[in-house]
Structure formats: C-alpha cells, structure tokens
Amino acid sequence: MAKVKYGFIGAGSIARWRHLNECAKINGAEIAAICDIDKKRAQERAEEFGGTVYTDYKKMLKDADIDAVIVSTPNKLHAPMTIAAFKAGKHVLVEKPMATTRLEAKKMIEAAKAARKYLMVGQNQRLMPPHVRAKEILKSGRIGKVVSFRSEFQHPGPEGWSIDGAKSWFFKKKDAVMGALGDLGVHKADLMRWLLDDDFVEVSAFVSTLQKKSDVDDHGMILLKSKKGIMGQITASWVNRGPENNQTVITCTNGTIEIGTNPDYPVVVTYAHGAGRELHEVGAIASNTNQTGSGIMDAFHESITKKRKPEIDGNEGYASVATILTAMEAAKQRKTLKVK
Ligand SMILES: NC(=O)C1=CN([C@@H]2O[C@H](COP(=O)(O)OP(=O)(O)OC[C@H]3O[C@@H](n4cnc5c(N)ncnc54)[C@H](OP(=O)(O)O)[C@@H]3O)[C@@H](O)[C@H]2O)C=CC1
Numbered sequence: 001m002a003k004v005k006y007g008f009i010g011a012g013s014i015a016r017w018r019h020l021n022e023c024a025k026i027n028g029a030e031i032a033a034i035c036d037i038d039k040k041r042a043q044e045r046a047e048e049f050g051g052t053v054y055t056d057y058k059k060m061l062k063d064a065d066i067d068a069v070i071v072s073t074p075n076k077l078h079a080p081m082t083i084a085a086f087k088a089g090k091h092v093l094v095e096k097p098m099a100t101t102r103l104e105a106k107k108m109i110e111a112a113k114a115a116r117k118y119l120m121v122g123q124n125q126r127l128m129p130p131h132v133r134a135k136e137i138l139k140s141g142r143i144g145k146v147v148s149f150r151s152e153f154q155h156p157g158p159e160g161w162s163i164d165g166a167k168s169w170f171f172k173k174k175d176a177v178m179g180a181l182g183d184l185g186v187h188k189a190d191l192m193r194w195l196l197d198d199d200f201v202e203v204s205a206f207v208s209t210l211q212k213k214s215d216v217d218d219h220g221m222i223l224l225k226s227k228k229g230i231m232g233q234i235t236a237s238w239v240n241r242g243p244e245n246n247q248t249v250i251t252c253t254n255g256t257i258e259i260g261t262n263p264d265y266p267v268v269v270t271y272a273h274g275a276g277r278e279l280h281e282v283g284a285i286a287s288n289t290n291q292t293g294s295g296i297m298d299a300f301h302e303s304i305t306k307k308r309k310p311e312i313d314g315n316e317g318y319a320s321v322a323t324i325l326t327a328m329e330a331a332k333q334r335k336t337l338k339v340k
C-alpha cells in the first residue's frame, strides 16, 4: 500500500513535539510538506523531519500528492485552513479548539462531508492512558453511577509552550479569540463529555484576565449540568505558578475516581464505606511532551488507512467547543445558559 502523504500547516510547538515526531515514527506515513508563515521555522523542521517547505498554505494544498493535512496554527486560522484543505480534497486533523464560532465549526463539518474526507479534532486528552483507564473503570460499573465531578487544567501559561513565549498569539484576541477557557477548558469539556458518555446542556461561568500581557481570559471556571443530570465543575487557567494541574475527580454512587492527584498512581479508586482502594500505575497525562500513550497522529493515520471515521470527529469537536462558547456567553451575561 502506498504511503499516506501528510502536509503540516503550522510548524510551532505542538507540530514539533507531537505531530511531526509521531508522524515520523508511523510505518506507512510520509512527511511530504511543512508550511509555516515563518520560513526559517519551517526549514528547521524540514531539516529534522523532511518534506518540502512552504510559507503559503494555499500553495501547499495545490500539491495533489498530499493526502492529508494537519492544521496546528493559531485558533482563528483553524476554520479557514481546514475548509480550504477539504476543498483541495485532503483529510484534515485540526487542533483544538476546532473553531472560534459555532458557524465556522458547522462549515468545517459541511466541508468534510462535501469532500467525502475525514475531519478529526485534536482533543487528545481522551487518549491519555490515565483517562483511558478511568473510562474503563466507569464503564465496568463497579463504582456505580456518576453523581458529580471536578476537572481542572491549570498551568503557568502558553509562554512555556508556545514558540513565541510571552509575546505569543495565545494572548491576543485577534488570533486566539478565546483564552484559557477555549484553550484548556475545551480539553476538559471534551474529556468529561467522553468519560461520562454524556453531553452538557446547561452552564454558568466566571472568567477573568489576571495578567496584563493578555487580552483574552486567562482564568475561568464553569459549572455544568449534563443531560443525565450529572453536575460538575471545570477550571481552566494560565496563571498557576506551581506544577501543571491536570486533575479530575469523579464522585460516583459507590466510590470516587481521582485522576492525576497522586504522582505515583495516576488513577486512584476509593470505594465507599471503607471498602478499599485501587491504585493504578498507568502512564502520564502529557500534552506537548512525554506522551506515553498512542498519539492523535496515530489515530488519524489509522482512520485514513482503515477508512474508518475518526472517533473524535467534527461533531465531537463541535459539542465540546459549543460548551465553551456557551460558557463564555454565560460569563458575559452573568446568567445560566442552555448549551447550543
Ligand atoms: N492538543 C494539544 O495538546 C495541544 C494543542 N495545541 C493547539 O495547537 C495550535 C497551535 O499551538 P502551538 O503549536 O502551541 O502554537 P505555536 O505558536 O507554537 O505554533 C503555531 C505556528 O503557526 C504559525 N502560523 C501562524 N500563521 C500561519 C499561517 N498563516 N500559515 C502557516 N503558519 C502560520 C506560527 O508562526 P508565527 O509564530 O510566525 O505566527 C507558528 O509557527 C493551537 O490551536 C493550540 O490550541 C497546542 C499545544 C498542545
């Protein structure tokens, strides 16, 4: 079988540490092209991983040999680049948040349908080994039904991740549109929808901008209610100066699951009424580096080669980003809103 040829738009942090790295290790995958508006950056990546260098993604998309495209650029560019890639007949893996408005997200889904190509969204928290284990435990039914949860993603801010440090686009409304809620909260909205096998129907939220360098929110909290009636809380923040906090605690009728609260045991189950504990040693929760589970690139490649719709498709991406967009609206209006 011929190799699947991939083109990368955006050669920054996530492309470098995850997508290109993972792609280079996949049998049957070829890094055919790397595009970045910063030519030097694209050239550096191409020296390391191979591929033709582009600075204009529209030119790259004209290459008929490229089968699939990975969009990892500032949020605002996700939708136009994805739609252009579908028009050029490519499959697309787009980073989260998939879009910055509901309309854009819908147009991306329609464009995928019209092109008969796959759209996958980079909501990679679902693939982290502790989260996969927690899902298995919940599914087994041994700790009963979920009642409530809290899930947090707090780290010192994108300057530690992004290629441009404190000057990064993440802090600029014109490129990022959303702040910490859109950046980290969307991971948690997606994770919780998937873990609970449920959708959020009502939200209220608070957001603030605590750092001068940011003109988007950098600290936010959402209260959520699901279709099944589960209530929970998501915190997303770029102002935590301690170690990264990527924790989830799920309370069920027969016990509690803690994910990421104990450094030695990423998943801890405590049964109700002193009926014992389970300590699970299962890999790490990691975004840009040290990923120990299978990555999103592998999942995307598998979907293409096995001709199977990606599990994290456009509709999944839509439901997660719509939860966050509604939370942002709820915060602004100081109201509880129905997720739409
Ligand atoms: N799933 C996950 O765990 C993660 C997801 N992400 C997501 O990935 C996306 C990218 O983030 P990250 O890699 O950290 O950001 P970076 O800033 O490190 O990289 C983005 C790159 O895109 C380039 N770029 C900007 N405009 C264009 C354009 N028109 N054409 C081609 N390239 C362009 C930037 O160049 P320049 O700097 O010159 O503008 C930069 O090199 C974000 O949406 C983020 O939310 C990020 C990290 C982890």
Ligand SMILES: O=C1CO[C@H](CO)[C@@H](O)[C@@H]1O
Pocket: 157, 158, 161, 162, 183, 184, 187, 287, 288
């Ligand atoms: O998981 C992640 C780690 O931090 C990055 C910068 O805030 C995010 O964009 C990313 O999704």
